[in-house]
Amino acid sequence: MPQASSKATDVSIGVCYYPEHWPEAVWAEDARRMREAGISRVRIGEFAWSRLEPSPGEYDFGWLVRALDVLHGEGLEVILGTPTATPPKWLVDAMPGMLPVGRDGRPRGFASRRHYCFSHAGYRRECARIVRALAERVGAHPGIVAWQTDNEYGCHNTVLSWSDEAKLGFRHWLRDRYGAIAALNEAWGNVFWSMEYRDFDEIDLPAGAVTETNPAHRADFHRYSSDQVAAFNRVQTDVIRGLSPGRDILHNFMTFFLDFDHYETMKDLDIATWDSYPLGSLDVFPAPAEHKAAFARTGDPDLQAFHHDLYRGAGRGRFWVMEQQPGPVNWADYNLDALPGLVRLWGLEGFAHGAETMSYFRWRQAPFAQEQFHAGLNLPDGSPDRAYHEVKQLSADLAALGPLGAPAPAKAALVFSYEASWFLRIQPQGRNFSYIEQAFAMYRALRRLGLDVDIVGPEAALAGYALVLVPSMPHVPERLAAELERCGGTVLAGPRTGSRTASHRIPDNLAPGPLAGLLGLRVTRVESYRAYSAVPVRYENATFRFDRWREFVEPAVGTEVLAETEDGHPALTRRGRAHYLAGAPDEALLQRIVARLAGEAGLETLDLPAGLRTRTRGSRRFVFNYGPQPADISPHFTGTSFALGGARLEAGAVAVLRTEG
Numbered sequence: 123m124p125q126a127s128s129k130a131t132d133v134s135i136g137v138c139y140y141p142e143h144w145p146e147a148v149w150a151e152d153a154r155r156m157r158e159a160g161i162s163r164v165r166i167g168e169f170a171w172s173r174l175e176p177s178p179g180e181y182d183f184g185w186l187v188r189a190l191d192v193l194h195g196e197g198l199e200v201i202l203g204t205p206t207a208t209p210p211k212w213l214v215d216a217m218p219g220m221l222p223v224g225r226d227g228r229p230r231g232f233a234s235r236r237h238y239c240f241s242h243a244g245y246r247r248e249c250a251r252i253v254r255a256l257a258e259r260v261g262a263h264p265g266i267v268a269w270q271t272d273n274e275y276g277c278h279n280t281v282l283s284w285s286d287e288a289k290l291g292f293r294h295w296l297r298d299r300y301g302a303i304a305a306l307n308e309a310w311g312n313v314f315w316s317m318e319y320r321d322f323d324e325i326d327l328p329a330g331a332v333t334e335t336n337p338a339h340r341a342d343f344h345r346y347s348s349d350q351v352a353a354f355n356r357v358q359t360d361v362i363r364g365l366s367p368g369r370d371i372l373h374n375f376m377t378f379f380l381d382f383d384h385y386e387t388m389k390d391l392d393i394a395t396w397d398s399y400p401l402g403s404l405d406v407f408p409a410p411a412e413h414k415a416a417f418a419r420t421g422d423p424d425l426q427a428f429h430h431d432l433y434r435g436a437g438r439g440r441f442w443v444m445e446q447q448p449g450p451v452n453w454a455d456y457n458l459d460a461l462p463g464l465v466r467l468w469g470l471e472g473f474a475h476g477a478e479t480m481s482y483f484r485w486r487q488a489p490f491a492q493e494q495f496h497a498g499l500n501l502p503d504g505s506p507d508r509a510y511h512e513v514k515q516l517s518a519d520l521a522a523l524g525p526l527g528a529p530a531p532a533k534a535a536l537v538f539s540y541e542a543s544w545f546l547r548i549q550p551q552g553r554n555f556s557y558i559e560q561a562f563a564m565y566r567a568l569r570r571l572g573l574d575v576d577i578v579g580p581e582a583a584l585a586g587y588a589l590v591l592v593p594s595m596p597h598v599p600e601r602l603a604a605e606l607e608r609c610g611g612t613v614l615a616g617p618r619t620g621s622r623t624a625s626h627r628i629p630d631n632l633a634p635g636p637l638a639g640l641l642g643l644r645v646t647r648v649e650s651y652r653a654y655s656a657v658p659v660r661y662e663n664a665t666f667r668f669d670r671w672r673e674f675v676e677p678a679v680g681t682e683v684l685a686e687t688e689d690g691h692p693a694l695t696r697r698g699r700a701h702y703l704a705g706a707p708d709e710a711l712l713q714r715i716v717a718r719l720a721g722e723a724g725l726e727t728l729d730l731p732a733g734l735r736t737r738t739r740g741s742r743r744f745v746f747n748y749g750p751q752p753a754d755i756s757p758h759f760t761g762t763s764f765a766l767g768g769a770r771l772e773a774g775a776v777a778v779l780r781t782e783g
Contacts, residue, residue, distance in 0.1 A: 133473050133526060135517055136163035136201070136481030136542040137499060138445060140175045141189040142200060143488060148504065149189060152485060153196035159485070159499075159510060160517020164193050165444060168203025168273045169235070176251060183259045194265030201372070201444075201481075204256065204358055206249045207273040208235045213248060222246040223285040225329045234492070235273075236280045240350035241288040249627040253361045259560060261366030268370040270444070271358045274397065275351050275373065281381035282347050284327050295346045297322045309625040310338040337548045338626040344544040347384035352390070359390045375436075377403045377429060378558055380543040384436050385579040385724045394437030396429050397445035397483070399739065400468060402454035408559060416732070419461045420774055423735050423748035424566045426468060429564075430475035432538060432577040434529070443472045445483035448509035449497025457495065463774035465512040467746055470519065470776050473735040475742035476529035482513060490494040494711055523765055527740020532576040533725055534568050535587040535611075537595070537602070538563065539580050545596040545622060552650025554670045555706070556708050560616055561593040572728030572736050572758070584609035588723040591716070593629050596622035603636040606700070612723040613700045614715070617673055618648075633673075642681035642697030645704070647674040659693045659711060661685035666714070667707030668693065675704045685715075728758050733773070743781050749773030 137156060141149055156164065167174075167188060176183050193200055194707035212234045214221065221229040222239045230237060238245050275281070300306040303319055305494055312318040317336060319325055328335040328343050359371050372393040375384055400421025404414060409422065417423065433441040448465055450457045465482075472480045482499055489502040500509040528722070543557040550556075566577050568591070576587070584590055584605045592606070594616040607633065608611055620634030620641075633645035650671050651657075657668040668687065675692050677683060684701075685694035694715060695702045699720065720727050730736070733748035734755065742765060747753045756769040759779055767777030 133477070133520060134162045134199075134479045134492065135160055135469070135513060135520075136165060136442075136444075136479050137161050138165045138481060138484045139193075140169070140484070140488075141166060142170050142185065143487070146185070146188065150196075152504075153193050153198060156198060156485065157196050159514045160520075161198070163199045163201060163267070163481060164485075165201040165203060165270060165481060166193075168205060168270060168348035169208045169210055171205035171252065174256065175210065178212060178216070181255055181259070182528075183256070187260060187263070190260060190263050194263070198265070200263075200265045201268045201270055202256075202260070203270040204249075204253050204272055204362075206238075206252065206271075206358070209238055209245070209248070215392070216647070217242075217244050217248070219285070219287060220248075221285070223242075223278050223288070225282070225284055226578035227284060227330065229285075230280075234278075235696045238280075239282060239283040239285045239287055240281065240347070240354045241285065241291040243287065248352060249354070250357050250361055253358050254365065257362055257365035259638065261362070266366065266369060266515045267394070268372060269362050269366065270395070271355050271371065271373045271375060275355070275378050275387070275392040276379060276381045277376060279381070281351060282343070282591060284329050288347070288350075289327050291350065292327060292343060292346050293322045293325055295349065296325060296342065299342070300332075309403055309627075310336055311625075311627060312336070327682050340548045341544060341626045344381075344548075345541070348386065348540070349384040352387045355387050356390045368633045372442065372444075374732035375433060377425070378407070380540055380558065382538040383541070384433075385581070386697075388436045388438070390591055391437075393440045393442055393478070394433040395442040395479075396431065396433045398426055398443045398472070398500050399445070399447045399451055400426055400464075401447060401458050401460060402451040405454040405456055405458075408556070417748055420464055420733070420748045420750070421460075423733050423746070424562070424569050426471055427475060427569060427735065427737065428562060428565050428577070430472060430477065431536075431575050435474050435538075435577045435582070437661070439476070439479055442479040442481065443477055444481050446472070446480055448482050448484075448499055449507060450495065451497070452493050461749070461774040462508065463512065463772075465509045466516045468742060469513070469516045470778075471737070473520070473526060474529075474739050474742075476739060480516075482509065496635060519766060523742065525740070528741060529577040529736035530574050530740075532574040533586075533588040533723075534573045534720070535576045535578050535582075535584060535585075535590045536565055536568070537580060537590065537593055538577050539595050541580075541597060542593070542595045545626065546594060546618070548626070549652075551648065552671055553647070554652070555650060557594060560706065563712055564591045564593055564616070564716070567713050569735055570713060570730050571717060571720055571725075573720065573725060573729055574738055581685045588725055590614070590721055592616060592619055594618040595620070597624050597626075598634070598636050599624075600636065603640075606637065607640055611699065612719050613640070614719055615700070615702050617671055617703055617705055619702075621645065633667070637700075640697070640700045641695070641702045642678040642700070643675045643692075643695055643702060644678075645673045645675050648672070654690065656708075657705065658688035659685055659705070659707070660688065661694065661711060662718070664714070666711030669704045669706045669708045675702070730758065734758070734771075738781065741781050743779040745771065745779065746776045747771035747773055747775050
């Protein structure tokens with residue numbers, strides 16, 4: 123089992139290093155310069171299988187032990203990665219069935235990375251074998267303080283695999299879930315289109331059909347595939363805990379990645395970490411062009427913070443950033459350089475949200491292979507790049523600030539569900555309906571009010587939160603319904619919440635299903651539309667829009683209508699402390715509603731400009747200016763003194779204020 127989440131470590135700066143890429147003669151100098159830059163933790167080994175086992179059963183751990191000795195000798199703590207994201211060619215040739223299979227039925231082959239199917243039992247055994255051999259050889263090394271399992275589970279769309287192994291595994295999973303084929307037929311509604319099965323062995327994966335496959339079939343395939351990620355991860359954690367006790371085990375998750383349930387995988391891990399690439403992520407995120415232009419060289423002011431709070435919640439209070447962008451990346455459509463100071467800002471922001479470690483990718487830019495364009499702290503010849511100097515400044519900042527304490531308890535929560543994203547992907551009913559965009563918009567609305575936010579899963583306790591926002595959640599689990607009933611805080615639920623059962627059916631009592639009593643209404647019809655069909659909404663004597671979706675609701679007796687569409691239908695309702703949005707609001711409407719509810723919930727709020735954000739940790743309040751213009755923060759923050767910076771913040775600058783308590 124994971125170690126207790128109350129375990130604390132000092133904040134630290136880390137870096138990703140690949141000793142197998144560089145002559146052994148430079149390792150000691152690299153380690154010395156890392157320490158001089160204020161770096162204290164180093165991740166190594168996560169892509170090194172071909173060097174650890176050049177041929178089947180022929181191990182070469184000597185170079186790894188020497189690298190560990192060099193790093194430890196310089197006082198650096200090592201996070202050792204398991205190499206299972208990059209199985210070697212000899213293993214693929216010996217076990218070709220391990221390859222993931224695309225939706226088109228074609229195997230996805232060797233010559234890059236992540237070329238394995240999570241369902242493949244033979245590959246799991248090979249993973250257990252290499253991890254066991256590695257842990258037996260170096261698991262007791264005093265330089266190793268933590269392990270990272272694999273690397274970026276699911277990257278390159280590898281969670282869903284349409285392999286024969288996945289098909290067999292899915293059939294077994296369904297048999298365990300439903301017990302009898304009649305129960306599955308009933309749950310899925312297979313009487314429709316004569317889709318009934320006589321046996322679990324008749325069920326194929328939901329691909330290759332003439333038209334849309336059954337949404338319940340696809341929902342269960344998402345659940346199954348997610349469970350395979352957790353089971354695959356557990357194979358490794360079980361080995362490591364037995365052979366390298368006392369070390370934390372973690373995994374590095376990604377930006378806006380929804381293909382598996384991270385909360386489930388985290389049940390076997392101690393720390394959630396994630397890989398933060400602000401500029402590349404903004405380039406591929408569906409934001410308006412003018413927004414991308416304004417923040418092109420700083421990153422979206424809420425994108426990093428969203429993931430800090432998401433993974434802090436998934437990690438039960440413990441999270442790191444394992445890979446922080448140091449300069450231009452190589453994988454977006456366009457790869458800008460950051461403004462000077464942003465590498466430092468991103469680091470301080472991570473610590474403000476509670477990160478224990480901020481680790482930069484990578485120590486030195488690679489002069490070969492796929493990531494040649496990806497910047498590092500140093501250039502390929504070893505000379506310092508700009509990020510190296512900013513990391514040194516970050517180290518000096520941390521020394522000046524002293525102990526940071528724990529993140530301030532948040533009074534606002536956003537309930538985040540991976541299952542909800544699957545349901546809405548399976549049947550969006552409108553091409554522009556996006557779960558992650560809605561969740562992110564709600565988060566942004568809270569942040570623009572200067573509020574600290576917890577992002578919590580559907581199983582979280584909600585007592586103590588003054589304000590709880592629930593983005594569209596088609597299936598509301600029983601436990602969450604009960605928590606929302608008894609939490610005592612103001613609740614805002616987004617459209618489509620409670621609109622489906624666990625088996626993707628419309629509830630007998632219609633939407634919002636199990637929340638009908640709490641919200642005091644029922645949904646009778648819905649529509650989706652393009653931007654030119656947006657529906658005007660009147661709220662607080664102003665006109666806004668439902669910009670892509672709306673619902674026709676029937677309020678129960680005692681349910682108030684707070685906003686209406688132009689054609690006279692309820693747009694926002696309230697029953698006691700519970701509110702329902704009967705459509706997808708534009709940014710201005712959502713901001714107005716969330717500000718109103720925060721005030722009614724007794725929360726002290728700010729009205730921050732577009733690029734200014736804040737977060738409190740311990741007795742320090744951090745203020746970040748993502749730009750695009752310089753900002754005077756004195757109108758927003760008064761009666762405080764500065765521990766770092768001052769009242770005028772240039773774009774990309776940070777101030778840290780002393781607070782009471």
